[in-house]
Amino acid sequence: MEAEAVAKRPREDGAEGNGGGAVSSMVEDGKAGDYISSVIPGWFSEMSPMWPGEAHSLKSSTYGKVLVLDGVIQVTERDECAYQEMITHLPLCSIPKPKKVLVIGGGDGGVLREVSRYSSVEVIDICEIDAMVVDVSKQFFPKLAVGFEDPRVNLHIGDGVAFLKNVPEGTYDAIIVDSSDPIGPAQELFEKPFFESVARALRPGGVVCTQAESIWLHMHIIEDIVSVCRQIFKGSVNYAWTTVPTYPSGVIGFMLCSTEGPVVDFQHPVNKIDECDSFNKEKGPLKFYNPEIHSAAFCLPSFAKKIIDSETR
Amino acid sequence: MEAEAVAKRPREDGAEGNGGGAVSSMVEDGKAGDYISSVIPGWFSEMSPMWPGEAHSLKSSTYGKVLVLDGVIQVTERDECAYQEMITHLPLCSIPKPKKVLVIGGGDGGVLREVSRYSSVEVIDICEIDAMVVDVSKQFFPKLAVGFEDPRVNLHIGDGVAFLKNVPEGTYDAIIVDSSDPIGPAQELFEKPFFESVARALRPGGVVCTQAESIWLHMHIIEDIVSVCRQIFKGSVNYAWTTVPTYPSGVIGFMLCSTEGPVVDFQHPVNKIDECDSFNKEKGPLKFYNPEIHSAAFCLPSFAKKIIDSETR
Numbered sequence: 001m002e003a004e005a006v007a008k009r010p011r012e013d014g015a016e017g018n019g020g021g022a023v024s025s026m027v028e029d030g031k032a033g034d035y036i037s038s039v040i041p042g043w044f045s046e047m048s049p050m051w052p053g054e055a056h057s058l059k060s061s062t063y064g065k066v067l068v069l070d071g072v073i074q075v076t077e078r079d080e081c082a083y084q085e086m087i088t089h090l091p092l093c094s095i096p097k098p099k100k101v102l103v104i105g106g107g108d109g110g111v112l113r114e115v116s117r118y119s120s121v122e123v124i125d126i127c128e129i130d131a132m133v134v135d136v137s138k139q140f141f142p143k144l145a146v147g148f149e150d151p152r153v154n155l156h157i158g159d160g161v162a163f164l165k166n167v168p169e170g171t172y173d174a175i176i177v178d179s180s181d182p183i184g185p186a187q188e189l190f191e192k193p194f195f196e197s198v199a200r201a202l203r204p205g206g207v208v209c210t211q212a213e214s215i216w217l218h219m220h221i222i223e224d225i226v227s228v229c230r231q232i233f234k235g236s237v238n239y240a241w242t243t244v245p246t247y248p249s250g251v252i253g254f255m256l257c258s259t260e261g262p263v264v265d266f267q268h269p270v271n272k273i274d275e276c277d278s279f280n281k282e283k284g285p286l287k288f289y290n291p292e293i294h295s296a297a298f299c300l301p302s303f304a305k306k307i308i309d310s311e312t313r
Numbered sequence: 314m315e316a317e318a319v320a321k322r323p324r325e326d327g328a329e330g331n332g333g334g335a336v337s338s339m340v341e342d343g344k345a346g347d348y349i350s351s352v353i354p355g356w357f358s359e360m361s362p363m364w365p366g367e368a369h370s371l372k373s374s375t376y377g378k379v380l381v382l383d384g385v386i387q388v389t390e391r392d393e394c395a396y397q398e399m400i401t402h403l404p405l406c407s408i409p410k411p412k413k414v415l416v417i418g419g420g421d422g423g424v425l426r427e428v429s430r431y432s433s434v435e436v437i438d439i440c441e442i443d444a445m446v447v448d449v450s451k452q453f454f455p456k457l458a459v460g461f462e463d464p465r466v467n468l469h470i471g472d473g474v475a476f477l478k479n480v481p482e483g484t485y486d487a488i489i490v491d492s493s494d495p496i497g498p499a500q501e502l503f504e505k506p507f508f509e510s511v512a513r514a515l516r517p518g519g520v521v522c523t524q525a526e527s528i529w530l531h532m533h534i535i536e537d538i539v540s541v542c543r544q545i546f547k548g549s550v551n552y553a554w555t556t557v558p559t560y561p562s563g564v565i566g567f568m569l570c571s572t573e574g575p576v577v578d579f580q581h582p583v584n585k586i587d588e589c590d591s592f593n594k595e596k597g598p599l600k601f602y603n604p605e606i607h608s609a610a611f612c613l614p615s616f617a618k619k620i621i622d623s624e625t626r
Contacts, residue, residue: 053375062366250563
């Protein structure tokens with residue numbers, strides 16, 4: 001049984017990461033700001049104002065090592081495959097032969113690992129704001145950090161918003177935004193000026209995929225994101241989702257949008273992941289993604305479909 | 314804010330429901346056998362040997378009232394729609410004009426509520442082992458218990474296994490098994506003799522849908538169930554799944570099988586729920602189920618597909 005790997009980044013404003021007193025009741029006997037639960041020794045408990053009235057507790061022996069930022073679970077070894085594979089292959093299988101890909105966030109390397117399965121890809125730029133995430137991943141999560149070993153990867157440590165402003169117009173075929181939640185350092189990545197920069201940096205018919213919260217918990221946030229994307233992306237605007245047991249409510253969603261240009265039909269993937277491709281072969285088979293689950297990810301429960309459709313038409 | 318509704322049924326063997334000491338650390342200050350967490354006042358915490366190394370805690374103000382049996386969350390007002398609608402409409406929309414339906418378990422009434430949306434249905438038999446579940450539901454969960462008000466419903470309190478043995482061969486068009494987990498009183502409902510009784514009670518080309526655990530947590534149990542069903546049901550054998558945030562790992566699966574006879578293609582529903590049907594209209598629109606999510610439910614992640622396909626071929 002391995003110990004938890006918990007990376008706690010000091011916030012620049014000096015505040016504790018959880019933006020409230022919610023977590024304090026879980027760490028009565030622990031050091032302040034220590035998110036390892038003292039309630040159940042050896043367990044980690046997650047609480048956040050993003051999902052009030054709910055807590056999820058994990059024991060390392062079940063979920064493997066857990067990466068935690070500002071008190072919120074980002075990655076566990078057991079279920080990371082669902083998130084990394086879906087956020088990467090939903091956009092990259094929707095366009096033929098992606099060449100230039102940008103990852104914003106994603107400092108654990110998991111998305112890079114998935115992007116590097118494509119032999120068509122020539123350049124993989126990544127802009128991660130927090131060098132410590134990269135270091136912790138390299139130390140504790142070799143199966144994620146392996147993504148950094150691809151020679152096509154260029155790592156930039158810095159603010160994704162600023163990075164995008166300096167990118168020449170029409171540079172990328174695909175941009176993947178692997179961010180944390182909109183409360184905290186990632187807030188700007190859910191706002192209109194950021195999506196405008198993304199659209200500018202994409203080629204005509206280029207695609208973006210961004211982490212877009214839970215249909216069970218955050219329909220109001222999703223509604224706003226969909227509305228903003230509809231104004232900015234003149235190709236198509238879609239919402240997809242998948243299961244990730246260790247995320248609140250057990251699901252996570254993605255916004256998938258394309259710029260004006262060659263039509264992108266996200267629900268029907270054009271690009272199959274070739275298991276015989278040498279770039280793919282050495283990484284082993286996919287654990288989660290396949291073409292059927294790609295299409296299924298766009299089928300929404302009625303309560304979510306009603307709201308999202310009203311924003312996308 | 315309403316109080317939690319927690320039904321705790323005394324086990325016949327006198328043991329505590331959670332089959333181990335796991336829950337005890339969560340109820341240090343509470344009464345023994347009281348599953349309301351004393352750790353976070355006003356919260357309920359769920360732990361079980363069925364999902365070791367994981368605990369889920371809920372506050373009533375977020376998820377509404379919660380029905381708990383033997384320490385395990387069965388129903389919350391917030392997300393019950395996903396489970397009740399999927400376990401009912403996946404089988405009933407897969408056959409034309411279902412007439413006779415049997416529900417095993419389901420004493421909260423939620424499945425009955427969904428079955429009663431079909432005007433073609435003439436008889437709805439239900440066999441629930443625990444009268445207390447029915448009583449608690451009528452008292453605390455009127456939106457579920459409304460299912461009992463349909464005059465087509467015949468309630469039997471008793472053992473579903475024994476009930477099925479006395480059913481004349483070929484009686485039902487559909488049987489829905491809304492059970493708890495295989496550790497505890499529902500154990501027999503996951504075993505071969507039970508499935509044989511189910512097959513016997515169905516007409517040729519009749520369908521069964523049973524609760525079948527989580528692909529993230531219980532692939533070994535699922536593999537066994539699929540293997541048993543493959544031996545017994547000579548029509549088709551399928552696994553589907555959906556999201557239910559308050560169930561462990563956030564997903565729940567269903568076995569959908571048909572007996573020899575008219576072919577049932579579960580992935581392509583033949584029976585649409587008619588929103589204009591008077592039986593349906595008075596219940597209000599569906600919150601979760603639609604024909605797209607029906608088909609999508611049969612698309613499995615690669616890790617699960619590999620194991621389930623190997624058992625079903």
